[in-house]
Amino acid sequence: MTQEKTEQDQTRFPVPQTLAQSARCNADDYQRLYRASIDDPDGFWREQGQRLQWETPYTQVKNTCFDGDVSIKWFEDGTLNASVNCIDRHLPEKANDIALIWEGDNPAYHHAITYGQLHDHVCRFANVLKNMGVKKGDRVTIYMPMIPETAYAMLACARIGAVHSVVFAGFSAEALANRIKDCDSQWAITADEGVRAGKSIPLKNNLDEAARSCPGLKAVLAVRHTGATVSWVDGRDYWYHEAALKVDSRCEPVVMNAEDPLFILYTSGSTGKPKGVLHTTGGYLLWASITHDYVFDYQPGEIYWCAADVGWVTGHSYIIYGPLANGATSLMFEGVPTWPDVDRFWQIINKHKVNIFYTAPTALRALMREGDAPVERHDLSSLRILGSVGEPINPEAWLWYHRVVGKGRCPIVDTWWQTETGGMMITPLPGATDLKPGSATRPFFGVKPALVDAEGQIIEGAGAGNLVITDSWPGQARTLYGDHERFIQTYFSAYPGTYFTGDGCKRDADGYYWITGRVDDVINVSGHRMGTAEVESALVAHHLVAEAAVVGFPHDVKGQGIYCYVTLNAGLEPTEDLARELRQWVRKDIGPIATPDHIHFTPSLPKTRSGKIMRRILRKIAENDFSNLGDTSTLADPSVVDSLIEGRQIR
Ligand code: PRX
Numbered sequence: 001m002t003q004e005k006t007e008q009d010q011t012r013f014p015v016p017q018t019l020a021q022s023a024r025c026n027a028d029d030y031q032r033l034y035r036a037s038i039d040d041p042d043g044f045w046r047e048q049g050q051r052l053q054w055e056t057p058y059t060q061v062k063n064t065c066f067d068g069d070v071s072i073k074w075f076e077d078g079t080l081n082a083s084v085n086c087i088d089r090h091l092p093e094k095a096n097d098i099a100l101i102w103e104g105d106n107p108a109y110h111h112a113i114t115y116g117q118l119h120d121h122v123c124r125f126a127n128v129l130k131n132m133g134v135k136k137g138d139r140v141t142i143y144m145p146m147i148p149e150t151a152y153a154m155l156a157c158a159r160i161g162a163v164h165s166v167v168f169a170g171f172s173a174e175a176l177a178n179r180i181k182d183c184d185s186q187w188a189i190t191a192d193e194g195v196r197a198g199k200s201i202p203l204k205n206n207l208d209e210a211a212r213s214c215p216g217l218k219a220v221l222a223v224r225h226t227g228a229t230v231s232w233v234d235g236r237d238y239w240y241h242e243a244a245l246k247v248d249s250r251c252e253p254v255v256m257n258a259e260d261p262l263f264i265l266y267t268s269g270s271t272g273k274p275k276g277v278l279h280t281t282g283g284y285l286l287w288a289s290i291t292h293d294y295v296f297d298y299q300p301g302e303i304y305w306c307a308a309d310v311g312w313v314t315g316h317s318y319i320i321y322g323p324l325a326n327g328a329t330s331l332m333f334e335g336v337p338t339w340p341d342v343d344r345f346w347q348i349i350n351k352h353k354v355n356i357f358y359t360a361p362t363a364l365r366a367l368m369r370e371g372d373a374p375v376e377r378h379d380l381s382s383l384r385i386l387g388s389v390g391e392p393i394n395p396e397a398w399l400w401y402h403r404v405v406g407k408g409r410c411p412i413v414d415t416w417w418q419t420e421t422g423g424m425m426i427t428p429l430p431g432a433t434d435l436k437p438g439s440a441t442r443p444f445f446g447v448k449p450a451l452v453d454a455e456g457q458i459i460e461g462a463g464a465g466n467l468v469i470t471d472s473w474p475g476q477a478r479t480l481y482g483d484h485e486r487f488i489q490t491y492f493s494a495y496p497g498t499y500f501t502g503d504g505c506k507r508d509a510d511g512y513y514w515i516t517g518r519v520d521d522v523i524n525v526s527g528h529r530m531g532t533a534e535v536e537s538a539l540v541a542h543h544l545v546a547e548a549a550v551v552g553f554p555h556d557v558k559g560q561g562i563y564c565y566v567t568l569n570a571g572l573e574p575t576e577d578l579a580r581e582l583r584q585w586v587r588k589d590i591g592p593i594a595t596p597d598h599i600h601f602t603p604s605l606p607k608t609r610s611g612k613i614m615r616r617i618l619r620k621i622a623e624n625d626f627s628n629l630g631d632t633s634t635l636a637d638p639s640v641v642d643s644l645i646e647g648r649q650i651r
Contacts, residue, residue: 011395013402013435019411023297023431030432030442037445044446045074045474051289052282052325053089055079055255064472066497070488073259074283074474081253082262082285083122083159086324088253090115098329101303102148103348105195105335110351113148115327118155120249121148125156127247128240132187132219136161136254139185139264143167143176143207145194146334149223149240150310151320153189158262158281161254162187165264165276168311169194169201171591173209175274179266180210183276183481186218189240191225197339204230211236258282264481265313267419268531269490270521276481277313277419284422285325287475291423291444292322295413296385297430302355303382305331307345307363312528313419314389318358322423337363343374346405350378357405358387360527364397365557372404380405385430387413390527391559392515398437416440416515418501419529420491422475425449426513439512446473451507456495459507466519467505468498521615523552523560528593535562535596538589542582544568549605549613553598553622561597563622565605565644574601598622600647606632606640617641621648 020026025033037044042061049058058078065071090097095116103110113121134140140162144150150166157164167179180188188211194201204222208231211217222230223240256262262281266274292298304323308314310332323330331352337345337359345367349357367374386406388398393414402412412435415427425447426440433441443449450458451465459465476499480487494500504516518524521532532550539548547567555561566582568574579599587595600622606614620629621644632638 011437013411013437015431015434016409016411019297019431023429025294025297025429025432027432030429033445034443038448041446041471045286048290048445049075049078049282049286052080052085052286055081058258058282062472066472066492066499069484070492072472072476072478074472075258075286078258078282079255080258080282080285081159081256082281082321083126083155084253085285086155086158086321087115087119087122090327091119094327095119097327099324100148100151101329101331101352103331103333103335103352105198105339107340107344107347118152118324121152122155122159123249123251124244124247125149125152125240126159126251128221128238128243129156129162129187130160130251131243131247132221132238134160134162134187137261138162138187139165139183141165141167141176141180141183141185141188143169143188143190143203144223144310145169145191145196145201145203145225146309146332147191147223147225148332149191149225151332154263154310154316154320155324159251159253161256161260163261163263165266166311166316167266168309168591169203170311170593172588173206174588175590176206177210177213179274179276180214180217182266182274183264184216186216187221188217188219189221189223191223192230193226193228195226195334197336200226200228202228202230208233256281259478263316265316265419267313268522268529268534270531270533272531272533272537274531274534275486275490276483277477278479278481279422279475280478283474283476285321287423287473288317288322289325291427291475292318292328293326294429295415295424295427295444296356296358296387298323298326298328298356300327302329302384303331303352304328304356304358305333305348305352305354306358306387307333307337308358308360308389313422314358317423337367341374342367342370343377346375346378346380349380349383353382355382356385356387357383358389360390361388361393361397362391362526362557362559364388364393364401365559368397368400369557375404380407383410385413386410387415389415389417391524392517393438395437402437411435414438414440416503416513420477421473422477425469425473426515436512439508439514441512443513449505449513450498451505452495452498462507462509464504464506464516466495467501467503467513467515468495469501470498472499523562525552525555525560525562525593526558530562530594534590535564535586535594538586538594539564539566539582541589542585544572544578545582546570547605549615549618550596551615551619551622553619555597562594563598563600564596565600565602565618567602567604600644602640602644602647604637604640606644607636608634609636611636618644621645624648
């Protein structure tokens with residue numbers, strides 16, 4: 001792939017000739033299909049909906065409204081089952097093809113699961129859940145490591161119409177309990193332990209701790225993974241391997257309406273309480289499937305690896321639902337990029353001859369620091385397409401990924417999307433889109449992005465503003481579980497009639513989109529989305545803390561780090577020990593991903609006369625940028641700023 005300079009002096013990587021010819025979608029196809037999807041969404045999606053296998057064909061396609069009560073329905077009179085679409089319909093031709101390749105944390109462990117085997121495992125799992133009493137519509141919390149049983153558990157829920165709520169295994173017992181309670185989940189699935197970088201994570205014990213504050217939890221199903229001894233509550237807890245022996249390997253799928261819920265996934269917003277984003281069956285599955293197919297240009301027989309965790313939406317859509325709906329081979333990795341050594345990713349790509357690789361900029365930045373040698377030790381010639389997701393990718397990391405990992409041959413698809421969007425929204429297509437490092441490029445079919453200014457006016461042509469989407473797409477979240485009002489408030493009230501993404505964005509003269517990051521109180525730490533309010537409420541729950549304000553700051557590897565301003569109760573002196581204790585406290589309350597990078601003790605916070613904390617100033621100070629603090633005259637006590645700057649400089 002050669003490099004050209006455009007008129008705007010941006011580096012541009014044209015589509016390689018071979019791909020323009022061989023890919024399923026070239027530039028002309030993209031133009032034609034995109035136009036069709038916008039001019040006639042009903043007709044376009046009526047046709048595309050045929051990618052799925054329906055039990056009852058739909059006659060209705062799009063029935064959506066972003067005003068008033070906000071109602072989003074797609075294919076509303078169609079019925080289908082997601083597990084049938086991900087498994088059964090492939091069986092006539094692909095029973096012996098590999099559905100999942102599992103690579104353990106320990107490099108000696110790996111195995112492959114065919115579509116035929118996946119069918120048996122999922123049916124067994126579904127029958128076990130049924131025997132425990134799980135029924136259609138029940139919420140099932142899944143707190144699991146990256147093992148095949150996690151995929152079986154999700155698909156088993158889908159098979160019997162239960163709604164899964166996967167909670168990332170790095171979350172604490174407390175965070176888990178909140179999520180179990182929020183969706184009133186009576187059932188939970190976990191493993192004895194998880195393993196990452198050779199270290200055990202006591203999942204069952206964490207779940208037991210969470211269960212103490214969840215009286216509604218009726219039963220727990222535990223998968224034996226490491227064989228560790230775990231605490232046990234007789235009558236409530238069941239071992240999966242024992243229960244599985246007593247059930248059949250066939251299970252009739254439950255026929256679901258397209259708009260029946262498929263899963264809930266909690267994500268962070270600008271308040272302390274995580275939001276239960278709800279996705280439904282038909283539209284979500286179609287979106288995961290079509291985006292996986294076009295964006296990765298997936299070709300039959302290829303080995304595809306998304307290195308995310310199933311605890312996040314990327315894992316849901318691009319380890320499980322998208323690839324399996326497409327009959328692909330999806331690799332699932334239990335471990336971390338740097339263990340046993342910093343070349344683990346590259347070793348896996350070579351070992352399994354991975355063709356398509358999808359990861360996050362934070363991982364790339366960490367690996368880039370190790371130099372080129374760990375990559376060059378391995379034969380990566382199987383790679384064809386590279387992907388990036390979760391946060392803006394800085395051009396330096398993009399160019400390294402392209403040159404060193406992709407040897408200049410492989411297009412990089414920088415995919416912008418969110419938990420709420422269900423799947424990719426702004427993204428290159430490998431055979432259609434010239435690339436510019438750092439730009440997510442252009443919208444996928446059916447996506448109508450727009451930029452708005454502070455007054456809510458739409459910005460035409462090149463410019464910068466807040467990113468909104470002006471019409472619905474099938475993969476869109478339908479509501480927040482149990483709180484439709486909050487759904488409307490969060491996404492549809494800032495700019496009425498449009499979906500507000502929470503992201504800032506630029507559009508260049510070529511119509512390319514450049515995501516600049518969140519414009520709300522959400523930060524992105526190592527690709528993990530976190531509400532600063534969540535960290536604040538953890539801090540103020542400590543008995544010595546009077547007040548706290550948390551902001552993000554630029555971090556070389558993590559993208560953003562967590563910077564906490566803390567005011568102690570009167571009379572207390574800050575100490576290093578206390579800073580350490582607070583870091584541990586937050587870690588225990590939320591999970592290791594929320595561990596603060598900086599604790600900045602301050603006698604007071606910058607507040608307006610009405611008592612509102614001026615976060616803008618706190619952000620600037622955390623960024624070490626003291627020159628642009630803006631107007632501080634509205635502060636109740638402007639001298640606070642000087643003492644904060646002093647505090648920052650000694651760090
Ligand atoms: O700020 C954007 C950033 O991640 C946010 C969504 O986070 P989450 O719901 O956890 O989903 C992550 C996986 C899709 C967005 O609001 N983000 C995601 N992808 C990109 C990105 N920012 C820039 N470029 C991307 N490719």
